[in-house]
Amino acid sequence: MNAAGLDVLLKYFPRSFVETLSKKLGINQLYPTQVEAIKSGVLDGRDIVLSAPTASGKTLVAELAMLKTLIAGGKALYMAPLRALASEKFEEFSSFFGVFGYRTAISTGDFDSDDPWLEKYDVIVTTNEKADSLLRHKARWFDKITLLVVDEIHLIGSDKRGATLEVFLTRTKLMPRRPQLLGLSATIGNLEELAEWLQAKPVRVDWRPVPLKEGVYYNGEIFYSDGSSTTLDDHGTPLYDLAYDTLENEGQILVFSPTRRSAVSDAKKLSAITVKFLKPQEFRVIREHVSRLKSVYTDKVTLELLELLSKGVAFHHAGLGLEARSAVEKLFREHLIKAVIATPTLAAGVNLPARRVVITDYRRFNVELGYYEKIPVMEYKQMAGRAGRPRYDKEGEAVLIARSLQELEFLLNEYINARPEKLQSQLASEPVLRSHILSIIATSENVRSYSTLGRFLTSTFYLHQNKDYFFVIERARSILEKLVSSGFLEVEGEKLLPTQLGVRVAELYIDPETATQGLNFFKSREKASTLAYLYMISATPDAQTVHVRRGDEEWLEEKLKVMKEELGFEPPEDDIEYEFFLQVFKTALLLEDWINEVPEDVIVERYDVGPGDIYSLTLTAQWIAFALSEIAKLSGYDVHAVNLGVLSKRIEHGVKEELLELVSLKGIGRVRARNLFNFGYKSLIDLAVAKEEELSRVPGIGKMLAKSIKKQLSSREEGEVDEEQPELGEPGPLDFYLSS
Numbered sequence: 075m076n077a078a079g080l081d082v083l084l085k086y087f088p089r090s091f092v093e094t095l096s097k098k099l100g101i102n103q104l105y106p107t108q109v110e111a112i113k114s115g116v117l118d119g120r121d122i123v124l125s126a127p128t129a130s131g132k133t134l135v136a137e138l139a140m141l142k143t144l145i146a147g148g149k150a151l152y153m154a155p156l157r158a159l160a161s162e163k164f165e166e167f168s169s170f171f172g173v174f175g176y177r178t179a180i181s182t183g184d185f186d187s188d189d190p191w192l193e194k195y196d197v198i199v200t201t202n203e204k205a206d207s208l209l210r211h212k213a214r215w216f217d218k219i220t221l222l223v224v225d226e227i228h229l230i231g232s233d234k235r236g237a238t239l240e241v242f243l244t245r246t247k248l249m250p251r252r253p254q255l256l257g258l259s260a261t262i263g264n265l266e267e268l269a270e271w272l273q274a275k276p277v278r279v280d281w282r283p284v285p286l287k288e289g290v291y292y293n294g295e296i297f298y299s300d301g302s303s304t305t306l307d308d309h310g311t312p313l314y315d316l317a318y319d320t321l322e323n324e325g326q327i328l329v330f331s332p333t334r335r336s337a338v339s340d341a342k343k344l345s346a347i348t349v350k351f352l353k354p355q356e357f358r359v360i361r362e363h364v365s366r367l368k369s370v371y372t373d374k375v376t377l378e379l380l381e382l383l384s385k386g387v388a389f390h391h392a393g394l395g396l397e398a399r400s401a402v403e404k405l406f407r408e409h410l411i412k413a414v415i416a417t418p419t420l421a422a423g424v425n426l427p428a429r430r431v432v433i434t435d436y437r438r439f440n441v442e443l444g445y446y447e448k449i450p451v452m453e454y455k456q457m458a459g460r461a462g463r464p465r466y467d468k469e470g471e472a473v474l475i476a477r478s479l480q481e482l483e484f485l486l487n488e489y490i491n492a493r494p495e496k497l498q499s500q501l502a503s504e505p506v507l508r509s510h511i512l513s514i515i516a517t518s519e520n521v522r523s524y525s526t527l528g529r530f531l532t533s534t535f536y537l538h539q540n541k542d543y544f545f546v547i548e549r550a551r552s553i554l555e556k557l558v559s560s561g562f563l564e565v566e567g568e569k570l571l572p573t574q575l576g577v578r579v580a581e582l583y584i585d586p587e588t589a590t591q592g593l594n595f596f597k598s599r600e601k602a603s604t605l606a607y608l609y610m611i612s613a614t615p616d617a618q619t620v621h622v623r624r625g626d627e628e629w630l631e632e633k634l635k636v637m638k639e640e641l642g643f644e645p646p647e648d649d650i651e652y653e654f655f656l657q658v659f660k661t662a663l664l665l666e667d668w669i670n671e672v673p674e675d676v677i678v679e680r681y682d683v684g685p686g687d688i689y690s691l692t693l694t695a696q697w698i699a700f701a702l703s704e705i706a707k708l709s710g711y712d713v714h715a716v717n718l719g720v721l722s723k724r725i726e727h728g729v730k731e732e733l734l735e736l737v738s739l740k741g742i743g744r745v746r747a748r749n750l751f752n753f754g755y756k757s758l759i760d761l762a763v764a765k766e767e768e769l770s771r772v773p774g775i776g777k778m779l780a781k782s783i784k785k786q787l788s789s790r791e792e793g794e795v796d797e798e799q800p801e802l803g804e805p806g807p808l809d810f811y812l813s814s
């Protein structure tokens with residue numbers, strides 16, 4: 075396959091646009107991926123699922139298709155699986171479409187809003203969950219979408235989040251005026267099957283801008299898939315051999331390690347090598363980043379990272395805070411650090427190419443199940459696909475490490491020469507189906523009877539793949555019964571009608587079971603302690619919990635003795651239930667520390683988590699607290715509604731109630747708010763009457779922030795509303811499957 079000139083675009087775009095592509099955006103020819111997609115009709119309005127390797131130019135296909143739809147007066151929605159990816163694309167699209175005079179927006183936050191402000195934008199970037207929630211909220215502008223781009227469409231096979239995408243796609247498939255669909259994906263085994271379900275054309279492209287060589291390291295040699303091999307110098311361990319070989323040739327190495335612990339220990343080991351390759355000027359730039367990060371983080375996880383960064387290496391996992399993670403990515407992209415050791419979650423998220431990718435273990439630890447499992451071929455291919463930086467490397471190389479001859483054979487056959495697995499629908503599990511059945515009935519007027527629900531289910535990928543209609547209908551029937559008995563639905567003959575509660579649960583984007591547990595809690599007590607609320611929140615199926623490690627049990631049981639009454643929940647007799655109980659209890663204690671302003675580094679130490687975990691835990695808990703406060707309000711439990719409302723805000727900001735007013739200001743977090751409070755500025759009024767200069771003297775405030783505080787207060791006084799792009803937050807509920 076060859077690249078082609080831009081002439082083909084003249085059929086679809088004005089000459090001035092094509093010239094702009096070349097002059098302003100540096101696109102002078104089309105990659106084979108783009109040529110194939112255009113040949114297949116992506117610019118003629120055809121629905122397409124495009125499967126092509128990483129960095130093969132899929133994004134430009136999407137941009138051209140979006141540009142085409144915008145010129146015709148339409149609107150495009152671009153869905154990405156993660157917030158980090160959505161914001162990366164938002165940056166990219168803002169400049170691309172800005173050149174042509176179109177406006178791009180991003181919406182990934184608040185799951186309880188239809189974001190009417192999006193109406194004014196031409197390109198809207200969201201996460202899959204946010205798009206689903208916008209559909210549930212019946213966002214008015216949704217009808218105006220003429221092109222839907224679904225990035226990483228293979229996520230439909232993900233056990234935790236695939237069903238949301240599947241239901242979303244089924245809903246759009248059934249829309250009377252269905253938008254054009256462009257699905258983008260890495261290599262998938264059953265592309266044809268997926269495309270057939272979507273009534274789209276499958277387009278498979280194998281071309282890569284940088285050729286990829288795959289091999290297995292065994293006993294000092296790399297054995298490649300084409301039968302060739304190469305011998306490496308011996309430096310003591312497989313990882314050392316591979317790292318030396320890469321760094322000596324001025325390359326960078328990206329290592330995938332199965333657990334956080336192993337990633338940190340591999341990074342420490344590699345630091346002995348990377349430090350030798352670090353140039354003084356590189357060290358100086360790294361040091362600037364390190365000292366900036368030191369002012370943000372003081373916890374032991376980040377401090378360990380900062381020490382390694384100064385030696386030219388980093389680990390990367392979901393326990394790191396957002397700023398620390400982006401610093402690692404930036405330093406690696408800019409060639410300053412030589413090696414990154416990541417947990418496999420990185421493969422699904424950030425785009426961080428390197429000359430050589432090493433996968434140290436084909437197994438991965440499943441935290442929920444407590445044992446190692448084989449990683450899927452598809453995941454291996456995604457990690458391997460990160461090898462080779464366009465424009466920098468002539469060739470990329472992915473290497474698996476074998477510990478025996480047998481393993482060498484195994485890895486060559488089962489990974490390198492194997493085809494990725496088929497994507498499987500994840501819709502049929504009960505918790506998944508229960509949320510989605512409620513949401514479909516509650517938020518779409520066309521599915522309000524047994525027969526229309528049956529028709530909807532028939533249109534899903536699950537039934538397209540499995541054809542066992544009766545199994546799904548039976549399961550749906552039992553779910554419907556439960557939804558009726560829990561008060562979310564009513565049945566009138568053939569009709570299925572959502573109750574007000576059912577509609578609200580669907581809008582709030584929580585599992586109906588979470589709402590039921592909340593309602594049972596409200597019914598059983600008139601008031602509750604903060605710890606009891608936190609326990610109740612952490613025990614819901616939507617919550618994220620921390621793990622109880624060896625050694626935790628003892629101190630947790632000690633705490634329990636003292637706090638039993640305050641907790642108000644009895645420890646269960648059953649061993650497995652007891653394990654879950656301790657996990658929830660530990661999470662509730664962490665959240666309580668958080669809202670009592672215990673410093674982040676102490677929480678990290680006490681609960682053996684990273685700053686990234688604290689963010690994701692608190693974000694989910696905050697959402698559940700908010701949702702349950704809404705449910706309480708609707709059901710007449712006013713005291714609980716108020717308490718949970720306040721609690722939700724406290725969890726969001728990690729503060730005692732007395733600081734809530736102060737943290738409502740931009741730039742004022744838990745630490746600065748406490749400083750202001752201690753200096754006597756306890757409310758917005760105190761701040762309004764204070765002199766800017768006085769404020770600037772409060773620790774952590776300074777001149778800039780003092781000015782900003784004053785500005786915010788005066789614009790509030792004038793009643794200005796900030797309706798433009800809300801600030802980007804951390805991962806939303808349901809984004810957490812990625813935490814490793």
Ligand SMILES: Nc1ncnc2c1ncn2[C@@H]1O[C@H](COP(=O)(O)OP(=O)(O)OP(=O)(O)O)[C@@H](O)[C@H]1O
Nearest residue numbers: 101102103104105127128129130131132133134425
């Ligand atoms: N026709 C082209 N001419 C020059 N550069 C291009 C062209 N198409 C894409 N690129 C560049 O190639 C790089 C990789 O492209 P892109 O990010 O679109 O790949 P992708 O297939 O979307 O990757 P991923 O699977 O990671 O999402 C980008 O830097 C992009 O700007």
